[in-house]
Amino acid sequence: MNCNHHHDNSNYTRRDFLTKTSLGLGGLSLASMLNSENLFASNRIQKAAVNLKGLPHFVPKAKRIIYLFQSGAPSQLDLFDHKPLLNKMNGQELPESVFGGQRLTGMTAGQSAFPLAGSHFKFGQKGASGAWVSELMPHIGALADDLCFIKSMHTEAINHDPAVTFIQTGSQLPGRPSIGSWLSYGLGSDNKNLPGFVVLITKDKYGQPLYSRSWGNGFLPSQHQGVQFRSGKNPVLYLDNPPGVTKELREEQLETLSKMQKDKYADIGDPEILSRISQYEMAFKMQTSVPEVMDLSEEPDYIFDMYGEEARIPGSFASNCLLARRLIEKDVRFVQLYHQGWDHHGDLPKNIKIQCKETDQPSAALIKDLKQRGLLEDTLVIWGGEFGRTNYSQGQLTETNYARDHHPACFTIFMAGAGIKKGMTYGKTDEFGYNIIENPVHVHDFQATLMHLLGIDHEKFTFKFQGRRYRLTDVHGKVIQDILS
């Protein structure tokens, strides 16, 4: 019986309202009066959060997450999962015993041969922890002792759309809430002027598609969908006043609106009116708070040295990394970056270099930056894609070229920060980099662990919809205790 919100504020009488509020935007914040920490999670949801008593279920290690999603699936075999055997056996057929009849995508299923392809890139052991990282990722390599590599990730989907949907929503098919919207719904936001779930997409960087559903709310109320912050004039859709309308004019307009609405509330007592008034207040505040947080001009030069010159280009991955830090500083709960272009079905050696150049330095800079600000202690950073890539070449293997198809059976991601062990490599694949031989981590395990770090028992955190309790991890998932600090 939740279509209307009338009951939400029913404990406030009109008299309360009229005596406790001053009119006008500059006055007492209605939001605080309505006991709403977060207007993106409107009053009704506050109530829902109370229903989900005890959230967080236990003391969280992480307060926020930055998830640097590498869309298209980076090749673990060229970045992190070092397999000298592939170089030794370069060009030879993938042995049937290793292949084990796993399903293939339609892109290579028709191939008459599956020649193993050794990486063209040099690997080295980094830091005291000795993690293997390829030469493509020098900055990340230098941070190895702060990172936790999971080399035994595996997923169920073999193609991008279902795999991205799976890792972001826990189901391969559309219809479920994304990670960020679960968190927004469950934990609300700690910032009054910014949404709790922000999405940043690298500009002009095309590749495998992105879908709104990856940051969508599914069956959760729509204010929990991720809000995309875009580079350029209108960082949040419809944020800017129309041309010719100054801030002052707008303020006058909103004051009139607010006054009329309050009178109306006094008349008919519809609490929904109050909720709306506070939404307008919040909207007005966002008009200042969003551009402020997006404005990198005050960042000192050494920051740009760290993140790279690209960070000066709005919408670049580097710029978005820097922006992620700024959002985290403002206590935005979940910042998700999307960087496309990792789907290397052709010319892998050439293309992966470009990708790494774009992402290596800024990703590392973000972690360093968080660390130097003391934010890494309660911020979790995740870096990775939706599945792995094959150890055999898709298409022709030549001396100078190879490509890799999708491989769901193993891939590597890394995490850093709050609650995660440092300098650790978890899980192991076979010599061929084809199958996991130690400590497999399923996507649902990854999601369960992520929830755990935020103080949530993923089995308890459910939402009842269409007669069933749904959760991010479906009916699976176990927390990977071994990587927790």
Added chain:
Amino acid sequence: MKYCFNFLIASLFLSACSMSLPEEVAVAFDQIDRKVDFNFDVQPILSDRCYSCHGPDAKTRKAGLRLDDEKIAFSKLSSGSKAFVSGSLYRSEAAHRILSDDPEKIMPTPDSKLSLSPKEKAIILKWIEQGAEWKSHWAFLAPEKTAPSRTAQKQYPNEVDQFVYDKFQNLGLYFEPEADKETLIRRLSFDLTGLPPSLDQINQFLNDSLPGNYERFVDQLMGTTAFAERLTLDWLDLARYADSHGLHADGLRTMWPWRDWVIKAFKKNMPYDQFVTWQLAGDLLPNASTDQKLATAFNRNSPMTAEGGVIDEEWRLHYVFDRTETFSTAFLGLTVACAKCHDHKFDPISQKDYYQLSGFFNNIRELGMTGDDGDYGPLLYLPTNNQQTQLKKLNAIVEKTKIQLSLTEKELAEMYDYIEQLPAVKKIDEGLIGYYPFDKITPVRVANNPSRKPNYFIADNNKNTKSTYSPKLVQGVQGNAFEFQSDYDRISIDKEIPDFEWTDPFSISLWAQTKQKKKNARQFFLGTTGGKNNWWRGWDFYLDDKNRINLRLINMAPGNMIHIRSKDSLPINQWTQLAFTYEGTGEAEGVKLYQNGAPLIFEILIDKLSKSIKPVSASGLKLEKRPILIGKTYEGSTGDNGLFMGKMDEIKIYGRPLTGLEVKQLFSQYSEQESQIDQTLIQNHWIKSHPKYTTLKNNLRQKLNQWREVMEPVLEVMVMEEMSQARTTYLYNRGNYNEPTETVETKTPEVLPQMSADLPKNRLGLAQWLFQKDHPLTARVAVNRYWQLLMGNGLITTPTDFGVQGALPSHPELLDWLALYFSENDWNIRSLIKKIVTSHTYKQKSLFGDEKNKIDPNNTYLARGSSYRLPAEMIRNNALAVSGLLSEKVGGPSVKPYQPEGLWKEKNTFSLRLLEYKESEGEDLYRRGMYTFIKRGSPPPSLVTFDATSREICTIKRENTSSPLQSLILLNDKQFVEASRVFAQRILGSQEENLQEQIKFGFRLATSRWPKESELTALIELYQRQLNYYEKNKPAANQIIQVGASEMKSSNEIPKIAAMTLVANTLLNLNESYFKY
């Protein structure tokens, strides 16, 4: 045993309620002073907390106990005890278990993370104590009519009010008075048309004080097309209608003709049973009309993928499952999706039920992987009237020519001139447009090639015949032949062979020797068919995985093409001559297959070709010359690239249909034996070459080409169409396509009434089953949805779950009464709606008295009118309507109103048709919200922010939320700013003399009522202040008035318009403007 002992101790402390209870439970227990009902009180608890382990799912059931099955719940378990014993708490094991604090004993178990509240425990205990009366789940029993109380009947003429009134008793609730007329007309207008009332309508309604004025107004609104559009909007959510495919490339599809059919059906007030039957099975009705077939597009609204590399069957099944789940959500109000993986945890829907139901939707010829843009699978042609006339005319001519042709054939057959014309020549050169002897392969190096490797190879010194690698030269049937061994030594023939149209006759002969039968894959001789994004367009000639010989001519697979397949297989390791001839008539009948000069028997798999087979570029943007490929297909992403492993030789391509005689002679050329020539072959050859015949044939070809050209632009829509041979349906382990476990029948769920034996076991039977008299769900589900449409909430607040986990009806008697009223009234949607909106319940004031709110904060019992924010589309409609911008155009392709730039492209560059969002022009910028183009992967932000959905799944009830982003849209979205500006012009241009009157006029337009003094003052003040600013800052005024594409009419009053724009915008931001009150 130990437990029993404890229990004996406990029983020494029997209280009044016959068992010692923890204090909180005891208090709750004592408070229950009524008869506890199993359906309404007990089962919701049992299902929610207990069924996971003690419910319908056999696989996860613990201790053999089922609490959803009366017999088992009351019988002796293996442990010796019984879960429930009527009237006896201490003999009911369940009672002890829920009260226990022993973690080993307590139910629900601690690891289930579920628990029972003291009140819930008390309810179960009370029910046991009162005798534990068991009832079947209410929703699975047919609705029954109950009479309202006599007082209610006396007091209220409308049955709706009688039932609502009866519920008030004991609750201390009462009706609010009828809302004032302005509120009422606005409420009704939005509910029934999605539009605000016009001033004329308001005045007319206010002035009409004759009895029945309200009913007349209702009738008037229900007669409008806007009413049909309003009902359609909700149906589009239910049917997950969209203009893009949804998955991966998320390309363009053409479903809007179906949407227009829905509008038409509502406009006609088509009875609900017919409305649903057509959509589920219109194609199966006797002599199905175009409209009946078009209605079945309902089931093709499912999202589809075109992602390269996906496994076809996996996704085809997803579409079947999507239909199954949409069907049950929409019509049965049951969520069966859980049963895809296991027996339903709560409802008596088994996994087998799920797959049996899926059988109804599993029998159309469709693909799992489609192309990025376009429509696939069974397609329905929708020619315009003009096209239809032309096609009809041409059809008649074509038919006439065909008759002439066959007469001529007969006539010629009776002559014997051919006897003297016995062919002496063996060489057949006429019409030979390509000859590929495969005798030689030469490397080619282009200038500036630094490497030592050749760039490519050419065959037979023919520069149009290229290969990346070099096939092996081997002994052929004449001279050498090519043997194909690697993935890259395939030959392509460029330029010299034209791209055939299906009106072009052509023939091919070749020699082949294959080494294998290829599991699950084809071996391609040659052809031009493209990949998925080229809609597979072209022709091809290949061996399938059983080495049967196939020929296809494709416009778009599998909806528009010819496909034939030989009955027998090609032997392996044997040189064989294969040939086909094609007459160019666009029919499978015009095709012949030959093996070693003799005709081959073949099956016609698909014979539905009407449009061009000339290759196109990706997404069909333009025609594109495509070389013929030999030994491999162009498909790179289906897993079936058709690699041919073996030898080929002597390929000959003719631009005419060879006769049987000629094919035989072609074979004989390479054979040492002199073959016997049959007289009929000679006769046939003579006829087919006779000028009388060929002239007519050319004539026919010309007409067919004209026909095809008219046909090319005809709309095609994805519909349902049964395959002649039913597909086998399986039960799949956890829904995995690659784990079928057993075959299942096509059948409706066991728990519901059986399908009458005389009904066909197909979609038509399924539709008729829905409307069987004893069906408990169909009518209830539908009336609940219409109740929700008018009241904001259904009588069941979980409209997609009428199962045991769903909410219970707030007014079960009313729900049943309405259900029966609906079905007994010929499923008349309008009279159902009229019954509801003419009730006092609907017409009440929606005021918010604190006192009533305390009793019934959610307005479950309807002691006031309902109020909520309007649906996204109506908020848009309102702004456009009051400004006068709204277009009243009905139907047609979806439109693209203003949208911030770059939203499509930044997410997805796969679909070429939906790469950039290109705003509509003119009137199409101002269409009703329901016509806005829905791209599922990037739905229109101005709608989804207001809880419209991305239409990826069947939605029966939208959320109704509130967020600052909504405020930003109303304040800053170009559409709302433009509407405010045009609204301002309307206000200023109104006949009203002074500012006060003008603003009053505007206020009334926006809210349907006159402003109060204080409101007026506030707005005038706002106007004056803003005017003051804009008079001093003309450039700013100039800026705001230029927002939007619509014309600026007056120009000398720019500051006024600018100032009034903000006033108008304020009006549109009042709750009253976009809320229902």
